[in-house]
Amino acid sequence: MNTQGNSAVTVAKLKIGYFNVSANTHTLSSSSLITINDIEVDTFNIAPGAALGGQWANSPTTPTIPSSGTPQKNTNPYPVDIYVTGGLITQITTTKSSVSTYVVMNNAAGITISSQGYTLQTGDSITMWYSTVPTWVWLAA
Numbered sequence: 001m002n003t004q005g006n007s008a009v010t011v012a013k014l015k016i017g018y019f020n021v022s023a024n025t026h027t028l029s030s031s032s033l034i035t036i037n038d039i040e041v042d043t044f045n046i047a048p049g050a051a052l053g054g055q056w057a058n059s060p061t062t063p064t065i066p067s068s069g070t071p072q073k074n075t076n077p078y079p080v081d082i083y084v085t086g087g088l089i090t091q092i093t094t095t096k097s098s099v100s101t102y103v104v105m106n107n108a109a110g111i112t113i114s115s116q117g118y119t120l121q122t123g124d125s126i127t128m129w130y131s132t133v134p135t136w137v138w139l140a141a
Contacts, residue, residue: 087134
């Protein structure tokens, strides 16, 4: 794709059968804007030393903790690891794509969590019941 001389390029759908990013890949370095609305890749390889940046990087935003007993869904297109700390929590459950619920921590008296981790796939959710709000951080798994 050559963007030279264009101020903006839009690609409706880009289908790549095999995508290989070598360590000496060239980068786009102009003021041209490239928008790709839909990308489908069959095989994707990245060589050591190569990197994809910008929106290619999986860096989820940590959502605000919802009210006690309210599920929070992973709407990212990739799995996330959630690390919960502090608070006074009586129960934590994870629901796998609304099919089955797993009680991963249950203590009627409530306990303070010390950096407990949970992995959610896309569409999975986590629900916490608490009397004191904990904190959490979401990271790409």
